[in-house]
Amino acid sequence: MAQTPHPTSQLLILGVAQAVLFVLGGLLGRWIGIAFGIDAFASAGYSAREMIGILLVGLGAGGGLQLARVWYARRYGNPRG
Template sequence: MAQDFNRAMREALADAVGFVAGALAGWWLGRQFGIDFIATSEWNTRQLIGLVLIVGGCGVGRFAARRLMLRDRP
């Protein structure tokens, strides 16, 4: 039971850290290209590209955090 709880807590932490870090990385990448989704209230192609970068960053960050934090240690 303790191992199941420990694994569940590690999964939750990996999801949270990866999601937030990935979103921030996607937002930063968009700002480097001159696309700031958060700063404007318009809905145009540039803003949608910025949103895709943020959402994509969330997914990639979650995947990477899970791979790093949940690998089995010998």
Template sequence: MDAQIKNALAEGLVDALGFVAGALAGGLIARSLGLDFMSESGWGTASVAGILLVGLGAGVGRGLARKLLRRREP
């Protein structure tokens, strides 16, 4: 396999793992703050804030994962 393809696959996998891990962390933080968007009915303030925390966590997780990947590259 070409080195460029390996790098692209590694970067995609790291992005996906960081995104999912960050989203899970954001969801847990939202839940611990009482912003459980899964059990809310409708689009209340708590529900929207919980969704925003999940999105923020996903973005931060992806960014951190990509920084870790770049730090390991020679």
């Protein structure tokens, strides 16, 4: 039961949405960290506070990426078949 591939224009929408929400999610994670006094780029070292800040940025970026994938799948269907 093969599914026809998605048109290139729809896949471009997916790529742009993933890129935009990845960046916005990372920024949101950084802003949340700064609001709680946890800055990923506070010093040149890697203390616990910087590591938690890096984790927040990564979680925000990954969450934004997954949000874009869920949005696309609900609107256009799963691109992988």
